[in-house]
Amino acid sequence: MTRRLSLRLRLTLIFLFLAIVAWGASSFVAWKQTTDNVDELFDTQQMLFAKRLIALDINELTAPERMARTPKKLKHGHIDDDVLTFAVYTTDGKMVLHDGDNGQDIPYSYRREGFDNGHLNGDDDLWRFVWLTSPDGRYRVVVGQEWEYREDMALAIVAGQLAPWLIALPLMFLLLIVMLHRELKPLKKLTQALRVRAPESAEPLSPKGVPSEVRPLVEALNQLFSRTHAMMVRERRFTSDAAHELRSPLAALKVQTEVAQLSNDDPLARKKALIQLDTGIDRATRLVEQLLTLSRLDSLDNLQDVSRLSLEEVLQSAVMDIYHPAREAEIDVRLHVNAPDVTRTGQPLLLSLLARNLLDNAVRYSPRGSVIEVTLNADGFTVKDNGPGVAPAVLGRIGERFYRPPGQAVTGSGLGLSIVRRIALLHGMTVTFDNAPEGGFTVAVRW
Missing domain, CATH: 3.30.565.10 (Histidine kinase-like ATPase, C-terminal domain)
Known part of the structure; x- marks a missing residue:
């Protein structure tokens, strides 16, 4: 026979499963929403930066120039060189300006305006580019950002949101175990009361402290105990009554049987004894029938x-x-x-x-x-x-x-x-x- 897990353990496992599923689903939804918001934010930032570059007087730039390379570490700060990078080209593909870091590796593209994905020269990492053409049509400005930076930013935001819940989950799990032990304590008391209960006891179980979902079970058990006690009382009374009432007719039958056995030489006495024996059998039969009838009637509730x-x-x-x-x-x-x-x-x-x-x-x-x-x-x-x-x-x-x-x-x-x-x-x-x-x-x- 397969032994089922305890109610406490089943509830704990169900809670743990639901918590993990809920945490995983919320993590996925948070990740999708955060990445969409981060993409929208950085796309807007890239477009704004590109518009600021186009607003410069690029016509004064007659030779390729570059800005100073950004240091990796600064006092009281840290700069990533893949946050934003840019370059300015002429329409024939000649670079006239870049940021001094990754901008010089941006390949020139003469495709449509707007956002596009691509790679730097000699690099396999995926980048996000936005291309704009100057109002006079002589220059093209490109601003890029590495996709991995966006993903890391979204992951950091999601982790910051979900990490506290991940830390709180074991605490909630321990709290659940304590609460389940406390809430199931009345059931343990009920089990103990049933274990030590006398078979003939008619005392009802106390519903005090029992959860409302279990109270109908306690009431049904009390009704069962009441019916069982009444049935046992009826059976005992029937046994006592039958033993008492059958004693006399059975004793009379035995006497008449002995008289009949001893009357072999007296046919008249023998006949009288047999008649009385037959009458006694009829009386005993009627008594048994009435006892059984009354017993069946007592057991009927409806x-x-x-x-x-x-x-x-x-x-x-x-x-x-x-x-x-x-x-x-x-x-x-x-x-x-x-x-x-x-x-x-x-x-x-x-x-x-x-x-x-x-x-x-x-x-x-x-x-x-x-x-x-x-x-x-x-x-x-x-x-x-x-x-x-x-x-x-x-x-x-x-x-x-x-x-x-x-x-x-x-x-x-x-x-x-x-x-x-x-x-x-x-x-x-x-x-x-x-x-x-x-x-x-x-x-x-x-x-």
Whole structure:
């Protein structure tokens, strides 16, 4: 697996690369602009000097004359002999005056007026010349300057401008390293906090000092930790509840199995033990199914695969599902639809499970010959039986997990109404439990 460079090193290298590119680009632009400005300045200087020479009375010069040679070094100064040089010719190419240095080596040219490039006699260096003809047409004046001098001048100007930045670049580089270390320090603290964090901890990470670009990551991690902690709590509770609730039915199953094994000589006792064993298996199976259902419901934060459902169809389906168990218990289940066009957005399987659990609970705890009435209204539906109801003292605990009112003859796990409450909460509904005034137990689901 390829190991990536650290963020600090990558940022440093990126800054260094950008600084070098920017410095190189600015150097090139500065060089071009400076050379253009220097060329314009010296061209103007050459032209002005040539015009001053032409303004002299050259007609008095009857023989070639030259000025004194310029010394290389002067007190308090330094003179370059290639800054400017000049010569004066007659139109037939006879030199009548030069500057005493390089002017005597300027070759005569009878080409057009203006600027031209060329070489001195016996020299390979490129020079810049400007040619002008006197007003009377008898003389030609040439003023020259070496191109290398111009380039050196432009280079000196550019170097003077960019050298401070080149010196400041290492300082900026060191300052960048210090600033990156300071700015990335909160990330190192965050890394350390994550490294020593307990797996089950629900304490959120502190966003203090964290850059704004990283703060959404910290908030997302806190949300993840919260969800993970809630999931671990649910799993622990599920494990604890399952271990506690399954202990009794499994112990009963073991006892009935032992009774059946010891009843080889008593067919009646053996048959009774097998019947109770079958009943215990059904009870354990139902308990496991309800535990798994409740565990899945607890892990849901929002519903998926939702659709618009007709509550009348949901209740009709639940009544049809409970029809045969109710008939065996000699219980009549009646559906009253006061609002036939009521629809809700929900998960079809969960809403069907809610209705079936309510009807199953009513059938299981109602005496034989009872009537269960399911009534659909515009703002909810109710399931009412005419059984004994529950004591007012325990009415507030109905719907708690694994809670069953004392004195119940029917076996159960105390999870059915808990599942109803969780499904209703996921659908934005409320569930209330109450004793009916005329007797019986009523469950109202509102929205």
